[in-house]
Amino acid sequence: MKTLRELELTGKRVLVRVDFNVPMNEAGEITDDLRIRTVLPTLRYLLEQKARVIVCTHMGRPKGQRVEKYSLAPVAAYTAALLGQPIPLAPDCVGPDVVTAVEQVKNGEILMLENLRFHPEEEKNDPEFSRQLAMLADVYVNDAFAVSHRAHASVVGVTLHVAEKAAGFLLQKEVEYFQRSIGIPQRPLVAIVGGAKVSGKLEALRNMLGRVDKMIIGGAMANTFLKSQGYAVGASKVEDDLLSTAAELLRQAKEKNINIYLPVDVIVADRFAPDAICKQVTIQDIPEGWMALDIGPASVICFNEVLADAKTIVWNGPMGAFEMDAFARGTMALAHTVAASHALSVTGGGDSNAAITLSGEASNISYMSTGGGAFLELMEGKVLPGIKALD
Ligand SMILES: Nc1ncnc2c1ncn2[C@@H]1O[C@H](COP(=O)(O)OP(=O)(O)O)[C@@H](O)[C@H]1O
Numbered sequence: 001m002k003t004l005r006e007l008e009l010t011g012k013r014v015l016v017r018v019d020f021n022v023p024m025n026e027a028g029e030i031t032d033d034l035r036i037r038t039v040l041p042t043l044r045y046l047l048e049q050k051a052r053v054i055v056c057t058h059m060g061r062p063k064g065q066r067v068e069k070y071s072l073a074p075v076a077a078y079t080a081a082l083l084g085q086p087i088p089l090a091p092d093c094v095g096p097d098v099v100t101a102v103e104q105v106k107n108g109e110i111l112m113l114e115n116l117r118f119h120p121e122e123e124k125n126d127p128e129f130s131r132q133l134a135m136l137a138d139v140y141v142n143d144a145f146a147v148s149h150r151a152h153a154s155v156v157g158v159t160l161h162v163a164e165k166a167a168g169f170l171l172q173k174e175v176e177y178f179q180r181s182i183g184i185p186q187r188p189l190v191a192i193v194g195g196a197k198v199s200g201k202l203e204a205l206r207n208m209l210g211r212v213d214k215m216i217i218g219g220a221m222a223n224t225f226l227k228s229q230g231y232a233v234g235a236s237k238v239e240d241d242l243l244s245t246a247a248e249l250l251r252q253a254k255e256k257n258i259n260i261y262l263p264v265d266v267i268v269a270d271r272f273a274p275d276a277i278c279k280q281v282t283i284q285d286i287p288e289g290w291m292a293l294d295i296g297p298a299s300v301i302c303f304n305e306v307l308a309d310a311k312t313i314v315w316n317g318p319m320g321a322f323e324m325d326a327f328a329r330g331t332m333a334l335a336h337t338v339a340a341s342h343a344l345s346v347t348g349g350g351d352s353n354a355a356i357t358l359s360g361e362a363s364n365i366s367y368m369s370t371g372g373g374a375f376l377e378l379m380e381g382k383v384l385p386g387i388k389a390l391d
């Protein structure tokens with residue numbers, strides 16, 4: 001992968017694919033700007049080099065149509081404020097009006113294109129649409145790690161039509177931390193996997209089992225593993241169709257001599273609500289009709305012990321329904337442990353990052369990946385098409 005510093009950029013039109021698909025509230029305000037802040041070094045460098053910068057991104061899933069609530073106007077304004085420089089928004093991402101807007105961008109100036117997914121051709125990796133995007137630029141830069149698992153026109157197709165292509169600083173950093181944490185980690189490597197479902201993380205669990213020294217499983221997905229071992233999990237979220245798969249994974253881990261740590265106690269609630277009645281029980285004592293919504297304090301002590309000698313920690317998925325205060329304690333406790341550890345710690349996933357931010361420990365984690373699906377695909381052992389396309 002070529003990097004930005006290897007390119008001659010002055011006066012060049014540089015098309016930068018970023019992932020500014022940031023969460024927004026109903027008032028249209030950005031509620032988490034990690035994906036914008038982490039791309040600023042690339043944008044600043046390009047502007048310092050007096051490139052003519054054209055930024056493009058998708059936002060949401062407008063299904064190939066122009067949907068006003070997915071316009072990038074608020075994102076352009078927000079980024080401009082962070083950068084301290086105006087960022088006009090082009091009326092579209094391809095077409096004659098966009099060509100005109102790009103022509104007006106001077107050295108050291110920046111323009112943002114409108115949402116790429118307003119065109120169905122983007123997600124289809126359409127060759128003609130890719131060519132039209134490429135026509136806008138002399139150099140293409142991918143700094144959109146979080147969408148690099150999608151073989152879309154602005155991520156893959158466009159690379160076939162540009163004279164020069166390179167990875168931006170964020171993409172470079174993501175790849176570097178992937179290498180250090182999952183590729184060639186310092187051992188012991190401990191993975192912490194949690195979140196809602198086993199099904200979404202099955203491949204990641206399988207691949208990581210071949211790489212880790214130990215694995216901690218918490219969150220709702222632990223219920224399926226516990227039930228597969230004969231524990232009654234009451235009304236907890238469970239994937240009954242994956243019980244034998246879960247049992248098989250545990251068996252395989254044993255064969256490989258890899259310890260998997262499941263919760264030994266949980267916080268159960270009488271319903272899925274912030275004001276539910278809660279109690280702390282061992283996994284042997286989950287009452288019928290109650291649901292496990294967090295790991296308990298004994299599990300926290302146990303998991304802390306597992307993490308004590310880790311040299312590398314990879315974390316994806318919270319330990320409980322942390323969005324509700326009553327069920328956030330387990331995830332918060334683990335966030336503090338990981339933050340205090342001397343291990344290289346890498347986390348990924350929107351909810352995991354939100355939980356770490358909530359714990360106040362974001363600055364004590366070695367690296368918070370901006371990817372959710374993309375991070376998971378790396379955990380699955382896949383090569384991301386957007387990264388491959390830069391080769
Ligand atoms: N025990 C549980 N019961 C129900 N939901 C849970 C439980 N543990 C975690 N969750 C939910 O899992 C969701 C996060 O899962 P996931 O999307 O896999 O994480 P990430 O976005 O970090 O990849 C959160 O919304 C959280 O409330």
Ligand SMILES: O=C(OP(=O)(O)O)[C@H](O)COP(=O)(O)O
Nearest residue numbers: 019021146147150371372373374
């Ligand atoms: O937010 C994103 O993915 P993520 O929720 O998996 O982190 C990316 O912008 C990709 O979006 P997509 O899943 O609609 O292709």
